[in-house]
Amino acid sequence: MIKYILLVLLPLTLLGQRQTIDKGLFESYDLYKEESLLNRRFKHDVISNLIDSLQGQKGIEISGLGHSIQGRSISMISLGNGETQILLWSQMHGDESTATAAIFDIVNYLKSNKSLLQKIRVHFIPMLNPDGAELFSRRNAIGIDINRDALNLQSPESLILKRVRDSINPDFGFNLHDQSKFYNAKNTDSPATISFLAPAFNISKDINETRGNAMRVIVKMNTVLQRYIRGQVARYNDEFEPRAFGDNIQKWGTSTILIESGGQYNDPEKLEIRKLNFIAILSAFESIASESYKTATLDQYLSIPMNDRKFLDLKIKNLTFSYLGQEFKVDLGINHKEIENADHSEFYYLGKVADIGDLSNYYGYTNLDAEGFDFKIGKTHPKILSDFEEFKELDFKSLLSQGYSAVSIENMPSEIKFTTFPMNIIDVKNIRIPKNNTIPQSPLKLEGNPSLILEKEGEVIYAVINGFVYHLKKGENHIKNAVVK
Numbered sequence: 001m002i003k004y005i006l007l008v009l010l011p012l013t014l015l016g017q018r019q020t021i022d023k024g025l026f027e028s029y030d031l032y033k034e035e036s037l038l039n040r041r042f043k044h045d046v047i048s049n050l051i052d053s054l055q056g057q058k059g060i061e062i063s064g065l066g067h068s069i070q071g072r073s074i075s076m077i078s079l080g081n082g083e084t085q086i087l088l089w090s091q092m093h094g095d096e097s098t099a100t101a102a103i104f105d106i107v108n109y110l111k112s113n114k115s116l117l118q119k120i121r122v123h124f125i126p127m128l129n130p131d132g133a134e135l136f137s138r139r140n141a142i143g144i145d146i147n148r149d150a151l152n153l154q155s156p157e158s159l160i161l162k163r164v165r166d167s168i169n170p171d172f173g174f175n176l177h178d179q180s181k182f183y184n185a186k187n188t189d190s191p192a193t194i195s196f197l198a199p200a201f202n203i204s205k206d207i208n209e210t211r212g213n214a215m216r217v218i219v220k221m222n223t224v225l226q227r228y229i230r231g232q233v234a235r236y237n238d239e240f241e242p243r244a245f246g247d248n249i250q251k252w253g254t255s256t257i258l259i260e261s262g263g264q265y266n267d268p269e270k271l272e273i274r275k276l277n278f279i280a281i282l283s284a285f286e287s288i289a290s291e292s293y294k295t296a297t298l299d300q301y302l303s304i305p306m307n308d309r310k311f312l313d314l315k316i317k318n319l320t321f322s323y324l325g326q327e328f329k330v331d332l333g334i335n336h337k338e339i340e341n342a343d344h345s346e347f348y349y350l351g352k353v354a355d356i357g358d359l360s361n362y363y364g365y366t367n368l369d370a371e372g373f374d375f376k377i378g379k380t381h382p383k384i385l386s387d388f389e390e391f392k393e394l395d396f397k398s399l400l401s402q403g404y405s406a407v408s409i410e411n412m413p414s415e416i417k418f419t420t421f422p423m424n425i426i427d428v429k430n431i432r433i434p435k436n437n438t439i440p441q442s443p444l445k446l447e448g449n450p451s452l453i454l455e456k457e458g459e460v461i462y463a464v465i466n467g468f469v470y471h472l473k474k475g476e477n478h479i480k481n482a483v484v485k
């Protein structure tokens, strides 16, 4: 009898242990989160200080690898004594910083959880393109996309990655990027919060052992991520790109895994996605160290849905309006562009119409059904206010309920570009007299920033200001931001 109970209990205990690896990572994450990285727009000086602070710590080796075109240092952090070598590099695109932050969280974790490091040795190159990061832009200082320079090696950043790859000859490589938040898992209303790819190493997309092992590790990471973001993992297109690093590093014999951090609901600074990187990458290390990835199948990899690009920040369906005496019913997509300040450290949102028409196969982070509502374009209040202080005292709900979505200000300070009140500002200095058009304009224009007022039985229920939905019946007094025009 006792024997029988043991036989039953043993597999359950093992199963329990397996599930707690990522659960433990999830629950203990705050202990390891690198607190000096608060948002996506950190720069080289912050990274360089963090690397300096690791210098001399037990079990950590820092290697100076060289410099970017503008002379910023690029370094590698190595930990572990295992035989299996893993190389990770992030931010070869300067505006793709999510995994760079996650790398420092992972280093913090590995400093106090060393058991994995008996089997593996990991090497991190955070921020491969520091010149791009300074401007929060994709390309490097001479405008080269480093990910198209794997063969020509014209940029020092590319040469650094190639030399490190060749000298370590790692078993596994992690190519860490960000993708647009507008990607979704194909044919679903789930954003592609994380996308994976085991890049092809030739045009015929053959699967050899190197590429197959990358696929198997991806299966392990996908299994873990499904517990936290069910349905929000996708697979990147595997068309061979002969100039890209991922494809070539796969070709050079390192099992290479692309991780793309996409979008997630209510996560503008991608801090949740950064945590998912932490969980996924450490789970990958665990599966490599234990060799458990070997049990994964290629069919499991192929069953991950493909990436598609069908997301919008705001989708409004069934918007009805008349123009030149004709009635139209359309869907409207609005996306938010990030407008940065001069030193690329902060931003505000500018809503822009991304599409008009039948958007039935598109999905919104925010959705609004305008069926049964009368739609009007918001009006500018005829009174011109003297200054911004006067504006702040206005009763915005009352103005919106009368159909006003903008107020003019005479002495508007030029440094104020946005507010969080649900009302746009017209800076009188910017008013230009419109050309005399004989045909009136349609209320909706591609790339435009319309303010929409939605009424039911003569009562305003919703206002859409700068692409943010404001519900007049609800209590809050602010939106993410309105703009000064």
Ligand SMILES: [Zn+2]
Pocket: 093, 096, 177, 178
């Ligand atoms: Zn990228």
